[in-house]
Amino acid sequence: MHYRCLVLDHDDTVVRSAETVNYPALVEKLRRDHPDRSITFREFMLEVFDRTFSGMCQDFLHLTPEETQEQFEFWKVYVRTHIPPAYEGMDALLHDFRAQGGLVCVSSHSGLENITRDYQRDFGFTPDRIYSFELPPEQRKPSPFALEDIMRRYSLRPQELLMVDDMRTGLDMARAVGVPFACAGWSHTEPEIADSMRQNCSCYLRSVDALRALVFGD
Incomplete structure (x- = not known):
């Protein structure tokens, strides 16, 4: 990987x-x-x-x-x-990544309760770390707090992480600490958002399959 x-x-x-x-x-x-x-x-x-x-x-x-x-x-x-469905292909990607020893962490403005529920319901596991809306405002995205904390806890270098987000806040936090970023373009319905993210990041992915190829080097 x-x-x-x-x-x-x-x-x-x-x-x-x-x-x-x-x-x-x-x-x-x-x-x-x-x-x-x-x-x-x-x-x-x-x-x-x-x-x-x-x-x-x-x-x-x-x-x-x-x-x-x-x-x-x-x-x-x-x-x-009202439970949102997971994107097709995400379940297999995460299970294969974890099976090879990968860590799965979440950095989101969503609540801890629903993130935990969605992962357990859709994927059958709880993320290794969750950084949710319950954090103090100064530690939420776009603050790089979550990435810094992950690197400290697991003794990882920036290039060993991949931040995946559909929004600019994820891009900003990744750039702040030199972590690679991939844009989840599969969720974009508005051309203005897609164009903005394409212009501002070097890795714009149109599908979960494209993320899989990036993660596993296919």
Whole structure:
């Protein structure tokens, strides 16, 4: 294998969550609490890409920090009964990687509870380390805290890790500490997002099979 550790984003990298869970949860909460405000799926995707979820809530939807936190709490309840499907091929890739001694870690703005559930449900194991939304804000992406912590814990060099993410926050954290980055382009539905990521990273992958080829050198 080319890498000893995969550091994976969760939403729209490992599971297809934007269209199946995250956007519907946001719309439902807005309908209940702020019926005067709305956002299309396209706007949702572009805003989250440009500002992150918290930035979208505050700058586009004009929610207070407290209302933004309420959105997150509602989402945590919503995702317990609305489970996003994993991308085809991810299960086999992760099992083959672990079978050869690879470490699988997660760095995500999602919650610890649903990341753990999705991995156990879809793949039958728990990641070696999970860095989730519950971290202090200064340690969340795009902070390189997760990568630095993984390298320290497992005595790994930057080139032994591969950061896989569909968003720029993952690219920024990888660049900060010299960790190779691969863009999960299989989740991109908006051309603007795909074009931006292609222009800013050297490894843009269109499919999970392409990630497999990169990881195993096929």
